[in-house]
Amino acid sequence: MCVIISLTEENYLKAIYTLSHLIDESEVSTNQISDHLNNKAATVTDMLKRLAEKKLIHYIPYQGVKLTEKGRQTAIKVVRKHRLWEVFLVDKLQFKWDEVHEIAEQLEHINSDELIQRLDKFLGKPKFDPHGDPIPDANGQLNIVKAIPLNQHKIKGMFTFVGVCEHSKTFLQHLTSIGLKIGDTLKVEEINEFDNSCKVKINKNNSQFFSNKVASNILVEIKK
Amino acid sequence: MCVIISLTEENYLKAIYTLSHLIDESEVSTNQISDHLNNKAATVTDMLKRLAEKKLIHYIPYQGVKLTEKGRQTAIKVVRKHRLWEVFLVDKLQFKWDEVHEIAEQLEHINSDELIQRLDKFLGKPKFDPHGDPIPDANGQLNIVKAIPLNQHKIKGMFTFVGVCEHSKTFLQHLTSIGLKIGDTLKVEEINEFDNSCKVKINKNNSQFFSNKVASNILVEIKK
DNA sequence: TACAAAATTTAGACTGCTCTAAAAATTTGT
DNA sequence: ACAAATTTTTAGAGCAGTCTAAATTTTGTA
Ligand SMILES: [Mn+2]
Ligand SMILES: [Mn+2]
Ligand SMILES: [Mn+2]
Ligand SMILES: [Mn+2]
Numbered sequence: 401m402c403v404i405i406s407l408t409e410e411n412y413l414k415a416i417y418t419l420s421h422l423i424d425e426s427e428v429s430t431n432q433i434s435d436h437l438n439n440k441a442a443t444v445t446d447m448l449k450r451l452a453e454k455k456l457i458h459y460i461p462y463q464g465v466k467l468t469e470k471g472r473q474t475a476i477k478v479v480r481k482h483r484l485w486e487v488f489l490v491d492k493l494q495f496k497w498d499e500v501h502e503i504a505e506q507l508e509h510i511n512s513d514e515l516i517q518r519l520d521k522f523l524g525k526p527k528f529d530p531h532g533d534p535i536p537d538a539n540g541q542l543n544i545v546k547a548i549p550l551n552q553h554k555i556k557g558m559f560t561f562v563g564v565c566e567h568s569k570t571f572l573q574h575l576t577s578i579g580l581k582i583g584d585t586l587k588v589e590e591i592n593e594f595d596n597s598c599k600v601k602i603n604k605n606n607s608q609f610f611s612n613k614v615a616s617n618i619l620v621e622i623k624k
Numbered sequence: 625m626c627v628i629i630s631l632t633e634e635n636y637l638k639a640i641y642t643l644s645h646l647i648d649e650s651e652v653s654t655n656q657i658s659d660h661l662n663n664k665a666a667t668v669t670d671m672l673k674r675l676a677e678k679k680l681i682h683y684i685p686y687q688g689v690k691l692t693e694k695g696r697q698t699a700i701k702v703v704r705k706h707r708l709w710e711v712f713l714v715d716k717l718q719f720k721w722d723e724v725h726e727i728a729e730q731l732e733h734i735n736s737d738e739l740i741q742r743l744d745k746f747l748g749k750p751k752f753d754p755h756g757d758p759i760p761d762a763n764g765q766l767n768i769v770k771a772i773p774l775n776q777h778k779i780k781g782m783f784t785f786v787g788v789c790e791h792s793k794t795f796l797q798h799l800t801s802i803g804l805k806i807g808d809t810l811k812v813e814e815i816n817e818f819d820n821s822c823k824v825k826i827n828k829n830n831s832q833f834f835s836n837k838v839a840s841n842i843l844v845e846i847k848k
Numbered sequence: 849t850a851c852a853a854a855a856t857t858t859a860g861a862c863t864g865c866t867c868t869a870a871a872a873a874t875t876t877g878t
Numbered sequence: 879a880c881a882a883a884t885t886t887t888t889a890g891a892g893c894a895g896t897c898t899a900a901a902t903t904t905t906g907t908a
Contacts, residue, residue: 408895430856443896445857450894462856462903493742506734512727518717632865654886667866669887674864686873686886 403454407509410478411437412447413456414508416467417475427464473540480536482508483529484519490530491523497530497581498572531572532563532582532619550586551596551615559586559620566617575618578608586620627678631733634702635661636671637680638732640691641699651688697764704760706732707753708743714754715747721754721805722796755796756787756806756843774810775820775839783810783844790841799842802832810844 405413415436419428430448434441452459456471467475485507489500517538520526527543528534534543547562561584564571575581580602589607590599596612610618629637639660643652654672658665676683680695691699709731713724741762744750751767752758758767771786785808788795799805804826813831814823820836834842 406894431854439895440897441856442858442898446895489739493739493746495738495742499738503734503736503739506736510727510730510734512730514719514723515713515717515727518719522717630864655884663865664867665886666868666888670865 405454405456405474409447409451409454409456410474410509412444412451413467413471413475414478414482416457416465417472417479420466427466429464433465476536476540476542478508480538480540481510481516483533483535484516484523484526486529486531487523487526487535488519491526496576498569498576500530501567501569528563528582530582531567532561545619547619547621549616550588550598550610550618550620551612553588553620553622554591556588556591558623559588560584560623561586561618562621563619564617565619571617574614578602579605580618585623586618629678629680629698633671633675633678633680634698634733636668636675637691637695637699638702638706640681640689641696641703644690651690653688657689700760700764700766702732704762704764705734705740707757707759708740708747708750710753710755711747711750711759712743715750720800722793722800724754725791725793752787752806754806755791756785769843771843771845773840774812774822774834774842774844775836777812777844777846778815780812780815782847783812784808784847785810785842786845787843788841789843795841798838802826803829804842809847810842 412433415433416428419432419436420426430441430444433439433448434444437444448457448459448465451457451465451471455468456474457465457467459465482504485504486500489495489503490497495503520538526535532545532547534545536542545563549565550559553559561580561582563582564575585603587601588598589601592598596615598610598615599607600610601607636657639657640652643656643660644650654665654668657663657672658668661668672681672683672689675681675689675695679692680698681689681691683689706728709728710724713719713727714721719727744762750759756769756771758769760766769787773789774783777783785804785806787806788799809827811825812822813825816822820839822834822839823831824834825831
């Protein structure tokens with residue numbers, strides 16, 4: 401029942417969870433995990449055997465892995481903690497959105513159900529983290545976000561900026577430097593066929609060009 | 625210069641720091657550390673060698689250990705983090721003072737100078753933790769507390785309750801159950817010679833008896 | 849379909865931290 | 879002063895998590 405799950409095991413489970421949700425809900429390969437965690441493939445294989453032993457994953461050698469229900473619950477709890485702590489760091493301690501990820505990587509492993517419940521309440525039971533990612537509730541339920549990258553819409557018009565695909569410090573800082581933050585209104589005024597760049601007005605400000613690379617990492621909803 | 629100090633090593637340094645301050649600033653023995661951390665003496669010897677190697681302690685086999693300046697700075701930083709997090713848990717998340725120690729034992733190892741500086745500011749740069757223990761400042765300076773256990777005063781009169789010696793959950797809960805909290809005024813009305821118990825009025829409430837054991841774990845200052 | 853390339857696992861080793869059992873050093877008591 | 883008791887260290891081992899090198903399995907393509 402009450403198997404102890406180490407910090408390292410939590411990180412593997414979170415990696416498998418994240419990787420399996422990148423596209424569909426598919427199986428995750430050893431090399432994918434190895435790349436994601438910066439460990440060697442042999443190390444990953446070793447850990448996969450231990451996680452399977454603990455019934456946290458379904459593992460068939462050479463065939464990739466999937467989380468069991470127990471593994472999924474564990475992973476999603478880590479994600480919940482990570483995102484709640486990020487909200488704390490930004491909302492309460494005034495960190496910038498590009499500064500919080502590394503600290504949250506540590507805080508996500510603090511083990512106390514009471515703590516996380518009280519933190520959630522203290523923060524006003526937020527539904528999204530500072531990057532627009534949904535925060536799973538205490539039961540592991542997650543708002544499915546139907547947002548799509550800006551460049552996939554292929555139409556002019558009004559959008560709301562609700563999240564990012566890319567979470568790197570440099571990308572987040574770039575968005576800050578062009579004056580873009582979660583919740584802003586984007587008006588796409590032109591789309592250039594040849595390179596998929598677009599001319600965009602942020603809120604009521606001057607228009608500027610977004611490269612396809614930028615537009616592909618900005619998640620938007622069509623503005624009602 | 626920038627030697628990495630593991631969570632385990634931090635706990636050893638904190639233990640040595642705490643034990644060396646119990647009475648005077650004396651050397652700490654292998655068995656003291658072993659008792660304090662619930663590790664075997666052989667395990668401690670092993671770790672002492674590694675800490676000495678990293679210049680965090682002065683270690684002479686069979687003669688006990690002392691922190692180096694670097695070791696002391698590391699230990700005191702952990703203590704600072706522990707106590708700041710306890711303030712956070714009590715002041716912001718409404719935990720009771722007997723519920724926070726175990727969680728702070730985890731949080732004290734989160735590694736981010738920026739985080740601790742912002743947390744300190746967020747909490748209003750507190751000078752004491754929920755148990756009355758002083759919080760070292762960012763430079764490792766600590767208010768020396770001149771408080772003395774109630775039973776050592778041996779005189780009637782008015783005192784202020786400023787801290788506890790014993791930090792166990794059961795003792796803290798006992799104090800709560802008799803309605804005693806940090807900052808309360810204690811009026812010692814009687815002292816019984818034969819068992820050193822005393823009759824005490826808390827603030828303006830009814831008087832009650834404190835056993836010597838209770839009185840020996842309550843730190844007070846004479847009320848001005 | 850066969851075979852080369854890529855992915856994955858196995859084998860063997862190392863570090864950090866822990867243990868037990870035994871040896872050595874120190875302290876204590878008479 | 880010295881034997882007994884206590885403390886501390888040494889020796890040898892195990893587990894978790896990591897690595898490199900080699901073997902094995904799967905995949906993609908000629
Ligand atoms: Mn993050
Ligand atoms: Mn995030
Ligand atoms: Mn504490
Ligand atoms: Mn405390």
